[in-house]
Amino acid sequence: MLPQDYTAAGNQTHGSAAWLFVERRIREVFERFDFREIRTPMFEPTEMIARGVGETSDIVTKEMFAWTKGDTNYVLRPELTAPIMRAYLQHRLDQQGPVQRLSYLGPCFRAERPARGRFRQFHQFGAEIIGSADPRADAEVVAVLMAIYGAFGIENLRLRINTLGTPEERTAYKAALRTFLTPRQEALSDISRERLDKNPLRILDTKLEYEQALLENAPILTDFLGQETRAFFDRVCSYVHDLGIPFVTDPKLVRGLDYYAHTTFELESDALNGALAGAGRYDLLAKDFGNPNPVPAVGFAAGMERLFVVLSDAGYVFPEVSAPDVFLVAIGNEAENWAFRKAQSLRKNDIRVAFDLKGRSMKAQMREADRSRAPLVVIVGDQELVSESVNLKNMAEGTQETIPELDLMHRIKRFSSK
């Protein structure tokens, strides 16, 4: 048994074929929607992440794995939108075409308490459309997210959409909300009272019934939105509607990250408390990074582990791991050496080969062959070596024939191509 400090809390080790299968399927959908995968570093300067995600956000204030090396502070990336925007600006991706459609899939890190569907190292997949202020871009992001869940046959989900408007509109609303809530702050929870000053929008998110009741008469964000914002949001909604994707609009949907403006949306499931995916438009992030011009952008981020929760709740059956084409069973030292070399030559011809590495009995090798689920087994002993023949066994049918060794490659290929 290993010492208990050999593992860190909230992490998992993945060895399963299911993980690869899910990744592959996600990437297929991204390709279908013309997204190109981008990979950014696992750790980033704290400065960039803090600016991008927001100095006051929960993520930055209390959930980062951080360290210092030399004069620079680093963090393990807590999310990927900010790093991708950084990469876009730094590598001048706009020069490769006016609209960049980027996807990603990889680990992120947050120092939170682990829970169902939540880990300290977790994995996000997502997509960003950078360079388009067209409401169809927002709808495209919704579409690709829903298509991924659709690709797994998952449909019982709730999609909520809202607009946060422009910073000016939001500021005006924040002030109004604060004015409304301040005289009533005695009735608020401790957490909400703290937010009253810092970020009153987040109070809207409350799940406490008495707070929700209190908010019934509160000013509503929609009333503070200008003509343009409303028109834009209406177009986003109608595009999503055109795609046949069910959703509800929810003026109380706010998101924890500072960079959102205009469209925000969130995907939820009954299987889980937290969100499956969160998303939105973040036209101002580029300016936050010090870029002279704003860069319109919209994207989503979804949790792999949460997808797995939903899949396993739905009783999803993952395909079996891939089996070798053939298993080589060898009897005796000579035959073992033959099999060892034969495996290599078959593999050079794109045949997937497995064989025993323990010098075990033939019976044990057969059991191993069965377990490997190889459809064909080649059995070779001294007799076959002398006659330069091999026994080729069809495991499903239990039939076996002796063939010249020279025909082996051809026979395996012919069988596998059927």
Place this chain on the structure above:
RNA sequence: GAGGGUGUAGCUCAGCAGGUUAGAGCGCAAGAUUGUGGCUCUUGAGGCCGUGGGUUCGAACCCCAUCAUCCUCCCCA
């Protein structure tokens, strides 16, 4: 960060009110079948009973702490 549940074999779990060598099923291994898998039967390997301390003649069991894990809250993917 707050509250609660659970930690016994690779996995799923038993273990009566503290009592001697800690069990089952599945899985794994060997044999029955000396060159043939699955099915069956037999046998076997594998446990610091999460960790540390305490109470006791005696602790898997009781107490404390700690770690891990799960759930609720918080927040988010």
